[in-house]
Amino acid sequence: MLGRRKWWLFxxxxxxxxxxxxxxxxxxxxSETTGEFVKNADGYVDITVDQLQQMLQNKDFLLVNxxxxxxxxxxxxxxxxPFNEIDANLDKLPDKNAKIVxxxxxxxxxxxxxxxxxxxxxxxxxxxxxxxKAWRAAGYPFEVKNQ
Numbered sequence: 001m002l003g004r005r006k007w008w009l010f011x012x013x014x015x016x017x018x019x020x021x022x023x024x025x026x027x028x029x030x031s032e033t034t035g036e037f038v039k040n041a042d043g044y045v046d047i048t049v050d051q052l053q054q055m056l057q058n059k060d061f062l063l064v065n066x067x068x069x070x071x072x073x074x075x076x077x078x079x080x081x082p083f084n085e086i087d088a089n090l091d092k093l094p095d096k097n098a099k100i101v102x103x104x105x106x107x108x109x110x111x112x113x114x115x116x117x118x119x120x121x122x123x124x125x126x127x128x129x130x131x132x133k134a135w136r137a138a139g140y141p142f143e144v145k146n147q
Contacts, residue, residue: 043118
């Protein structure tokens with residue numbers, strides 16, 4: 001009898017591990033009560049390329065490329081502000097409660113920019129994890145314009 005219980009428990013645990021392994025990975029966490037994205041400890045939300053693609057379907061945000069030098073852009077990009085010149089370009093940004101999504105090539109520069117925006121009091125900042133390298137790797141459109 002005890003042997004069957006052990007096998008049953010082992011089966012249940014194995015099933016739980018399998019379900020956890022098959023769950024979507026890398027998605028920005030959402031509140032269980034509101035379904036809204038949850039900010040990280042630095043005060044902004046990390047999003048995946050798939051989440052950005054979905055957000056672009058009903059675009060209600062400012063999309064900002066902060067990568068220097070220019071190497072291309074995600075279609076729908078509204079502004080180019082170098083990550084290290086955020087403070088000098090606040091006049092180009094909407095009010096501090098507006099939704100702003102920042103990205104760069106790999107995520108390093110946009111992380112600096114997102115953190116700085118949060119420090120300056122912007123309350124609705126999103127940062128694209130993996131930058132446009134991840135965007136392109138996922139097969140989403142990318143363009144390089146003459147500057």
